[in-house]
Amino acid sequence: MFSTRQFLGTGFDDVERARRFLAAPELSACDPAALLDGFAQAPDPDLALLSLVRIAERAPEVAAMVEAPTVRVRLFRLLGSSEALAEFLLRNPGQLDLLRLGGTDLAQQEPAALRRRLLASVGAAGQDGAPVARLAGQEGMIALRVAYRAEVLRIALRDLTAEDPLRAMPGVGAELADAAGAALDAALAVARADAADRFDPTEIAAVSLAVIGMGKCGARELNYISDVDVVYVHAGDDLDEERAGAIAGYLAGHLAQLANAPAQEPGLWEVDPNLRPEGRDGVLSRTLESHLAYYERWAQSWEFQALLKARCIAGDTELGAAYEAGVAPLIWSSPERDGFVESVQSMRRRVSDNIPAAEVARQIKLGPGGLRDVEFTVQLLQLVHGRIDETLRVRDTTTAIDRLAEAGYIGRGDAADFDNAYRYLRVLEHRIQLVSLRRTHLMPTREPALRALACAAQPAGAPKRQPASALTERWQQTKRQVRSLHERIFYRPLLATAANLSTDEVRLSPEAAAARLAALGYLDPPGAMRHIEALTAGVSRRASLQRQLLPVLLGWFAEGVSPDAGLLGFRRLSERLGQSPWYLGLLRDSNAAAERLCRILSSSRLLTDWLEVSPESVAWLGNDDELEPLTHGQLLRENAAKLRRQATAEAGMRLVRLNRRREMLRTALADGAGLLDIDGVGEALSNADAACIQAAVELAENEVVGGEEAATRVLVVAMGRQGGSEIGYGSDADVMYVHQPLDGADNARAQEQATRIVTRVGQLLTANLKPPVPAELKLTVDAALRPEGKQGALVRTLESYREYYGRWASVWERQALLRARPMAGDATLGQQFLEMIDPIRYDRGLEETELREIRRIKARVESERLPRGADPALHVKLGRGGLSDVEWLVQVLQLQHAASHPELRTPSTRPALEAIAGAELIPSEEVVLLDDAWTLATRIRSATLITTGRASDVVPRGWQDLEMVARWCGYEAGQGAQLESEYRRATRRARHVFEHRFYGID
Structure with a gap:
């Protein structure tokens, strides 16, 4: 009949068996073309063919059904999808008429229509109240099952022939649930008839029983075959409670048997009552009062989740509605139970x-x-x-x-x-x-x-x-x-x-909100209420999201130092972002973003201002990868790409400086989120500065050289904390400028060109650009550490440096060179510069007279540069045991021992300390004390600027500022005084080590 290619193209798996079955006499009346089209529609053509032959043997009229296009699609989609429904048609060939239904009859049926048909199947049609079936026992059971499965067949036909199965799915699940409810109503009618053998009919009639559907049946999203989860509730009018319970228990138990006990027509599904109070150990049916008492006193959290789907699906609808109304308040108040979400x-x-x-x-x-x-x-x-x-x-x-x-x-x-x-x-x-x-x-x-x-x-x-x-x-x-x-x-x-919030708190009602604000520690509850009202007014999606978020955010703001400032910052940020769809969604969905933002807004004045200027940066808070600072190479490539697209140096430099501020913000947010330690912060900030200065050098060279011939190469050398990659937020850049005339270039012309270049670099980094940029976008470069200081040339040749350091360098200049690091400009010249200075800073050792000179300078710095009135115990830079003490001691040890210990040759303090401990130049426990003091001082210095918005080298004395700094440094709420105490202790110990090792004081 068909070629092998046609068989395979149609989807047959066993071609030889298909040939044999198609030759069966039962299919001889079928048009081969119609059969081929039908099998092409069947999900499993092999199954469809087998079922078609068997049905055709019992019902020859199926051949005519193959000829009708609409019916053919239904027939083959069904037979190729469900062996069980094909078996049903074999047992009940009269049900084949369902395949000929019109569109209206095949459409989703109303629950009432399903109930009438299922009740009619057991002879209980037209009865009000609690219907009793005329068909009892096995007869009623079989009639019910055939009628129910006919409804499933009709639903499956509509489902399998849907143009969009996904769109049809909810309707399919709803009608299956309605059919199951109708079947339970009919089963209950049969159960009432069967109960007459055990109980007085008047007592049976006096017992009202409602079947409450749970799970998928209660939600009207039932599967084709699934347990039907139920709970039973009964009322007995004037009957004795025990008697009414016995009758209700019998009806409920017998109903389940009617649905699934073995019989000629297979069972429908298991009726599962195990979601009832006390589960398997509880009575099968309870009164409404008993149900409510259990849920109010004993129910576990999961039982309220189950009740979310509870719906009366069969039996007494008034009693069922009373049950639904009774449990509803318990369902919607259940999240207030301790640990509900976690459970x-x-x-x-x-x-x-x-x-x-x-x-x-x-x-x-x-x-x-x-x-x-x-x-x-x-x-x-x-x-x-x-x-x-x-x-x-x-x-x-x-x-x-x-x-x-x-x-x-x-x-x-x-x-x-x-x-x-x-x-x-x-x-x-x-x-x-x-x-x-x-x-x-x-x-x-x-x-x-x-x-x-x-x-x-x-x-x-x-x-x-x-x-x-x-x-x-x-x-x-x-x-x-x-x-x-x-x-x-x-x-x-x-x-x-x-x-964990009360319903009133979640609703943000004025009275509850005002009381909660005061309890949380807001200093200006009326002002906070004005912010809340502004954020939540209206019916927009934005206002709706704000109403969801604010009850939780208010508590998180209160965990910061200044909840009022946090709420104000949130309002400013929200207004700046306007209708941006991602912002509030991020705070709602992210596991970290909302809490991090609240902490920042209520603890950092500077970052609040920066976020308001760059609100899109909030998106980083939800993704740790986004908070990872860009590498030096990434920044160089990004800056270079932006410079290529700008017509003027000022326009390009503006974008580069904006990039730097963005990276400062990214670094600070990562710092606040605990993703960076102080070494990572220093490196990230130094990379941002270096990339910015590199861009300025390139722009200055292009602008100064212009159409003239290049005469020199320029190098920017980082010095001080910049050289050690240990800067903080807003630090200046200590630098030296080096140039090297190109072969054949006039030295005077090269010097003049280099001076113009480095002068222009400083202008590009600090100039007021148009459009205006914030003050923090300026990067001040300080070249005071160059030979001869401010009196010396701004830029020198490599040979000039070599000659100066070889003949005139004082010990403090050698000390300064310990932190020199090429930062921007010509890389080859940078390597040459390092080769020139390494013998000067590392190989000469330290003579006794030089050591005395360093000690003299250090003592002078302590006495003259410490601000008047400053407490030496709290000045993080120049105070006792602070940054200066640790760094000067480390540098002295480097000058003394770097020649014999190459691992000391690093511009950074902490790696140098690690090398000092490894070389056993001083005991490791003393190194730990020095490192603890240095890291805490560095942390406090950066935290002071981030949290207060003001640069300061003194541990704050005001309570709020000290608390903000302490929180940024990782201390718990209320531990500002502990931070100060620990700082005093750490620096006191470090000072003792410093005096012993630097001055030789025991």
């Missing part, structure tokens, strides 16, 4: 941990990136935020995702991804279960089954079969996406913090 998160982890290892990779429902990840995430968001936002009080997942996105609790993009992924996973789950109508959530492993699943999940009439590899790839991608969203949203710190 939900822990439960999700337990579910994952209990998956058999062999099934983890195949799980659609429970595994990482599966349906449970979506459901747990959505339910937790609903419970936490639904206390005050009643729009979130919905049961089904897709509607909840929409509502969460509309209100801003999750981003629109995340919501769309979550929704699409959830629908896709549910469609896969449905198609897998349809094959055998068996409860499973595992992806198949065999290639033919995967190919069939891929086709079944496609829209009906898709032009090309999807290969198994495409299905697997999309499923894996969906899992990764879901897991990423789940981990980012489900574990938000905002959720746990928001859940």
Whole structure:
């Protein structure tokens, strides 16, 4: 009938068996072209062919169905998707008429219509109140099961022929749940009839029983085959409580047997009552009062999460509505329970941990990136935020995702991804279960089954079969996406913090907010309220997000030193960013960004100002990688690219200086987040300065040389703390300028050209540019450490330096050269400069007269340069045991021993200290004391500028400034005095080491 190529192209797996079955007499009346078209529609043509032959044997009219195009699509999509429903048609061939239904009859049915049909199937139609079936026992059971499975068949036909299965999925789940509820209503009617053998009919009629659907059935998102989770609630009118409970228990137990006990027509699904109070140990049915008493006193957090889906699905609707109304306040207040969020998160982890290892990779429902990840995430968001936002009080997942996105609790993009992924996973789950109508959530492993699943999940009439590899790839991608969203949203710190607030606090009502502000330590609650009102006024998405965030952020601001300043800074920043969609979403979604921002705004005046100028930098707070400072090479390349695009030196330098300020901000944010130590801070800031100066050198050379012939090469040498890569925020750059005339160039012309270049460098780094730039964008270069100081030439040749240092260098100039490092300009000249100065600074040793001279200069610095009135014990630079003491001692040891210990040849203090300890020049415990004092002094110096906005070399004395500095240095709240005490102790010990090793004082 068909060629091998046609068989394979249609999707058959066993071609020879297909040939035999197609030759069966039962299919002889079928048009081959129609059959070929039908099998092309079937997800599993081999299964469809086998089922078609068997049905045609029992129902010859199926041949006519193959001829009708619309019916043919339904028939082959069904037979190629579900062996179990084909078996149902074999047992009940009369149900084939469902394939001929018109579009209206095949469309989603109203719950009331389903209930009427299922009740009619057991002879309970038209009865009000608590209907009693005319068909009892096995007869009623079989009639009910056939009627229910006919409804499932009708639903499956619509589902399998949908133009967009993902769009159709919620309607399919809703109708399956409605059909299950209707089946339970009919089963209850049969149970009432059967109960007459045990109880008085008047007593049975006096007992009202409501079946409360839980889980997927309660949420109207049931699978084709799934446990139907239920809770039973009853009322007995004037009956004795024990008697009413016995009747209700019988009805509930018998109802479950009717649904799933062995019989000629297979069972429907298991009715699972284990979500009831006390689980398996509890009575099967309780009164409403008993339910509420249990939930108010004994229920665990997970039980309220389960109640989120509770809905009356069968039985007494008034009693069911009373149950729903009674538990609702308990559901929406449950997040206020201690540890609620953490318990939900822990439960999700337990579910994952209990998956058999062999099934983890195949799980659609429970595994990482599966349906449970979506459901747990959505339910937790609903419970936490639904206390005050009643729009979130919905049961089904897709509607909840929409509502969460509309209100801003999750981003629109995340919501769309979550929704699409959830629908896709549910469609896969449905198609897998349809094959055998068996409860499973595992992806198949065999290639033919995967190919069939891929086709079944496609829209009906898709032009090309999807290969198994495409299905697997999309499923894996969906899992990764879901897991990423789940981990980012489900574990938000905002959720746990928001859940710990009272409902009034979350609502931000004026009275509750004012009381909370005062309790949190805001000094100006009325002013804070004005900020809150300005941020939350209106109905915009931005205002909605602010209302979500502020109850939590207010507490985080209060953990800083100045919560009022933090809230004001947040308002300024929010107004500056306006309607930027990413900003508030970042604070809502990021595990770190919101808390970091609150800490910065309430603890750092300088960074608050910088963030207001560069608000886009807030985005870095949510990603540690973004907070990693750019390397020197990256900065050079970025600056070079920007310079190429600018017409003037001033325009290019403005961008370069903005880059430097950006990197200073990035470094400070990383510092505040604890991602950089002081060595990393110094290196990052020095790299930013070096890249900026390199750009200035290049611009100055291009501008000065212009059309004339280049006469020299220029080098900028970093000195002092800049040379050691140990600068702080806003430090000047100590430098020396070197030039080397090119071969054949006139020396005088080279000197004049070099002077113009370095003069222009200083101007470019400090000039007021247009448009104006903030003062902190200026980088002042200080060349006072050059030979002869301010009286000497601004720039010298390499030979001039060689001659000067060889003939005239004093010991303090050799000491200064210890920290010299090429910073910008000609790299070859930089290497030549190092080769020239290394013998001068490292190889000469230190004579006794030179040591006395260094001691004299140090003593003079202490006595003359310490500001009048400054406390020597608290001056971090020149005070006792401060930076100067440590650095001068290190440099003396370098001058004395670098010739014999090459590891001492470093411009940086801490590596030099490490080398001193390694060489055992002084005991390691003394090195530790020196390092502790130096690092703490450096930290305090930078922290003072960052937190107060003012540069200072003195440990702050005011309480708030000292507290801000202490918090930046890593101390807990209220430990400013401890910082001062520890600083005094560290520097006192360092001073003792310094006096002993530098001055020889015991």
